[in-house]
Amino acid sequence: MGKSCVLFLAICLASLLAASADWNILNQKTKSGLKISLKNYCESWRMNVELNNIREFSVVPSECTSYIGKYMVGTQFQSDTEATIDECTLYLNTHCDLKKDGKDAWIFDIDDTLLSTMPYYKKHGYGGEKLNVTDLEAWMAQGKATAIDYTLKFFNDVKRRGMQIILISSRKEYLRDATIDNLVNVGFYGWKSLYLRGVEDECKKVEEFKASVRTELVNNGYRIWGILGDQWSSIKGAATGRRPFKLPNSLYFVA
Numbered sequence: 001m002g003k004s005c006v007l008f009l010a011i012c013l014a015s016l017l018a019a020s021a022d023w024n025i026l027n028q029k030t031k032s033g034l035k036i037s038l039k040n041y042c043e044s045w046r047m048n049v050e051l052n053n054i055r056e057f058s059v060v061p062s063e064c065t066s067y068i069g070k071y072m073v074g075t076q077f078q079s080d081t082e083a084t085i086d087e088c089t090l091y092l093n094t095h096c097d098l099k100k101d102g103k104d105a106w107i108f109d110i111d112d113t114l115l116s117t118m119p120y121y122k123k124h125g126y127g128g129e130k131l132n133v134t135d136l137e138a139w140m141a142q143g144k145a146t147a148i149d150y151t152l153k154f155f156n157d158v159k160r161r162g163m164q165i166i167l168i169s170s171r172k173e174y175l176r177d178a179t180i181d182n183l184v185n186v187g188f189y190g191w192k193s194l195y196l197r198g199v200e201d202e203c204k205k206v207e208e209f210k211a212s213v214r215t216e217l218v219n220n221g222y223r224i225w226g227i228l229g230d231q232w233s234s235i236k237g238a239a240t241g242r243r244p245f246k247l248p249n250s251l252y253f254v255a
């Protein structure tokens, strides 16, 4: 074996070990010694992201991008999403005595709640690549995000019930036209207001921005019956309404 070849293998092995601080291909065990598979390891990672225990990750761990990719495009993600929405519907049917005075409100996120960014993340390693905001926003500006069909059904259900639909998104204000076009083209219309982040909001954390919008809504007399979002930053903080619901999202974290 040539010298350069040995060096190459050594670099590969070193980077593999560096990338997988917790998961070790030579020693498939947890810290306590429990023997687990890579699938176990990645499912625990995914579950703890959803539980809001793992926070502020900038990329999906490289050893799990394949697992997360399969989850996101497969039946399980769709089933998990539908289960969330079914709970929203059950809640509306059984726990919401709407006043029908124009102040009953439901709040939605946009990305990965109404519109799917999967077409983008599919091309960027299922969250395994560090996010390039310029590139993601250029993709958003094309308005080619697809609808999440099951949320569209729920969106229309909320509308039929006569509630006010409020959209609060961390997208920037300059993407307003593209966002509206995209939403309408895939079937979302009839919302009451659409809040995006203005330049003055960009220095705030997303959680703070969304909470301040909700506080303003409550001060204007709205009853927030529920929020549907895919990030904890959409459903935490002030004025979270009567019941927040979280959709699964293992691809990225927005603080």
Ligand SMILES: *[C@@H]1O[C@H](CO)[C@@H](O)[C@H](O)[C@H]1NC(C)=O
Pocket (backbone or CB within 6 Å): 132, 133, 134, 135, 138
């Ligand atoms: C981010 O994306 C933009 C637009 O696609 C590209 O020009 C730029 O080089 C990228 N930056 C990095 C650090 O990859």
